[in-house]
Amino acid sequence: MTLPLSEDLWPDVRPETARRLMAAAVQSFAERGYHATTTRDIATAAGMSPAALYVHFPAKSAVLFAISRSGHQRMLTTVERVVAGAPDDPPVAMRALVEKFVAWHANRHVVARVVQHELNALPPEDYAVVADLRRRTEQLVRDVITAGVEAGAFEVPDVRTAARAVLGLGIDVSRWYTPSSKPAPDELGRQYADLVLKMLGHR
Amino acid sequence: MTLPLSEDLWPDVRPETARRLMAAAVQSFAERGYHATTTRDIATAAGMSPAALYVHFPAKSAVLFAISRSGHQRMLTTVERVVAGAPDDPPVAMRALVEKFVAWHANRHVVARVVQHELNALPPEDYAVVADLRRRTEQLVRDVITAGVEAGAFEVPDVRTAARAVLGLGIDVSRWYTPSSKPAPDELGRQYADLVLKMLGHR
Numbered sequence A, B: 001m002t003l004p005l006s007e008d009l010w011p012d013v014r015p016e017t018a019r020r021l022m023a024a025a026v027q028s029f030a031e032r033g034y035h036a037t038t039t040r041d042i043a044t045a046a047g048m049s050p051a052a053l054y055v056h057f058p059a060k061s062a063v064l065f066a067i068s069r070s071g072h073q074r075m076l077t078t079v080e081r082v083v084a085g086a087p088d089d090p091p092v093a094m095r096a097l098v099e100k101f102v103a104w105h106a107n108r109h110v111v112a113r114v115v116q117h118e119l120n121a122l123p124p125e126d127y128a129v130v131a132d133l134r135r136r137t138e139q140l141v142r143d144v145i146t147a148g149v150e151a152g153a154f155e156v157p158d159v160r161t162a163a164r165a166v167l168g169l170g171i172d173v174s175r176w177y178t179p180s181s182k183p184a185p186d187e188l189g190r191q192y193a194d195l196v197l198k199m200l201g202h203r
Helices: A005-009 A016-032 A039-045 A050-056 A060-085 A090-107 A109-117 A124-150 A159-176 A185-199 B005-009 B016-032 B039-045 B050-056 B060-085 B090-107 B109-117 B124-150 B159-176 B185-199
Strands: none
Touching: A005 A016, A016 A039, A016 A050, A016 A060, A016 A109, A039 A050, A039 A060, A060 A090, A060 A109, A060 A124, A090 A109, A090 A124, A090 A159, A090 A185, A109 A159, A124 A159, A159 A185, A159 B159, A159 B185, A185 B159, A185 B185, B005 B016, B016 B039, B016 B050, B016 B060, B016 B109, B039 B050, B039 B060, B060 B090, B060 B109, B060 B124, B090 B109, B090 B124, B090 B159, B090 B185, B109 B159, B124 B159, B159 B185
8 A cells, every 4th residue: 555655755744735736846846947837837737726726835936845845854854863763873873864865865856856956946034944954964964973983983084074975975866866777775775875884984 | 367167168169159158058057947048048148149049059958968968078088087097096096086076066066067967958869978978987987996896905895886876976066065165176076085985995
């Protein structure tokens, strides 16, 4: 029993109509880019009228913001859970973090591309909310690396650059991954986790 | 004495008018995306009439193709030179490769974003040309890794995944790098080269 895509992606969004509009927007933004997509395109792709869209979202940018905030919130929550699950073992936390982060960007490459690459189209006040989620996620990754260095498990000359590299590796997967890519998302996550642990000097 | 941006980016393109149109297109595509940009937008940004654009490029997609092909050709040439410069020393070749690749994506993040993220907008026959340049670049990176494994200098379980990670790290820099980012492009290249050599199991 698989959930419809929109429910799996946005379990916290209600009603289903709003989720359907978000899923239609992801497809349209991915195909044509944000700027070339109209609210009419989104509504039509969702099988609705433009007026029905405005019931849920005051503007096209509000749909992008909902998609972007939700994607970033999910990544932050994923990282928070992983860190909480292995508070005293930075290598275990880092392995789980990379596995989940990479698998998500492979499985959800279409929505991830919109989440990661249309940031500049967000209105400033919306961008600030998303930027804060990104900062908190990056800070958690840095904290895991720092804890690993202090415990003697990692050897890292520059924690900030290492954290960017870890996140960048995962995000980049959404750029090239397609349904026919190999290996499968979970296996890619394991391989990338091995590479990251070596990159961080873990023996 | 600094060269104008367009001459530095496209030394092989003549005349200067075509380079100016390509530079204007990069700015427009970066700001609004390829699909929302018109040939009139590009011509206006270059201080020309739409008719003047058609003297050099038969369509908007031809401008994107010229930018994309040139960027991919430059990356392939960079990797080829680096490999030729250290034919028997895979770690030295890999270090130079990552330093140059990362510094280019940081220095030229605006054009690199267009080159790396608007691939899907290329007409099929143009995409095939660019895809071939990408395949050859990726194959060279794999060859360096394989040579390093055979020489006992690298320890890599999956060469294909490792090559994707190396290139992905560099490409991802263009996503987040801005003129105010730190460290400077060359230093970032050195730090990433250190990380990549550790990732490949080099001691």
